Amino acid sequence: MTLLLDNEFQPLPPDKAVDTKLFLETVSHLPSFFDCLGSSVFGLIKSDVNGNITKIKAVYLKDPQRYVTLQDIVEAEREAHAAQWPKIGATLALMWLKRGLRFIQVLLQSLADGEKDPNNPNLIKVNVIKAYEEALKKYHGWVVQKIFSAALCAAPYRSNFLKALSKGEEAKEEDCLANVRQFLVNYTATVDAIYEMYTSLNAELDYTV
Ligand code: EIS
DSSP states (O other), X not given: OOOGGGSOOOOOOTTOOOBHHHHHHHHTTHHHHGGGGOSTHHHHHHHHHHHXXXXXXXXXXXXXXXXXXXXXXXXXHHHHTTTTTTSSHHHHHHHHHHHHHHHHHHHHHHHHTTOOOTTOTTBOHHHHHHHHHXXXXXXXXXXXXXXXXXXXXXXXXXXXXXXXHTTOTTOOHHHHHHHHHHHHHHHHHHHHHHHHHHHHTTOOOOOOO
């Protein structure tokens, strides 16, 4: 099993440009993490995230020297496909991928902050719902929102999720949370930088699926 926290994101340079190669290497470990969540509903999510990564990687590999940063790719596609951009190519794939990354970020941050349902302290539903509302809900019509509800029922227990994230069976909760906080530093900075790039290039869309 690949542990989410084993693959740390790199610190950003001062101009906050995200290095395409390093980014792709790090996010490519994410999809296999879904396997340890059990339910088949995660298979659907895994293939969507995988599809995004594959698409961005395919563009990058066409010309790695030209596409050193993620912004290089988005700007090149803006020039090459002015009529359809930004709903095209790696620009679209990264638009969606960043929402999944934001979902994970808000979920982990909420766990790290100790947010809990006092009546069900070993459930992560409150954390998952918060992440969904902040990162994805507004882009989903009711059918996909129903898929989310199904995924929510399949969410693991807090204690099992924290162990899966971190060091397996014997890890103490506080150690897991310390790892989560450490992971979030560069991860959050990277996700924020991608969001800022989409805003500054006017590349964000708000259609629903
Ligand atoms: C995009 O998908 C494609 O990604 C994009 C292009 O085809 C574009 C065209 O419009 O569509 O329809 C997809 C959308 N993707 C749009 C929906 C897929 C199913 C989503 C179900 C929602 C479930 C929410 C998550 C609930 C999880 C509960 C977790 C409990 C622990 C550690 C857990 C991590 C979970 C991470 C969740 C990431 C969700 C990402 C969903 C993205 C989405 O909404 S393109 O493809 O351009 O590459 O060709």
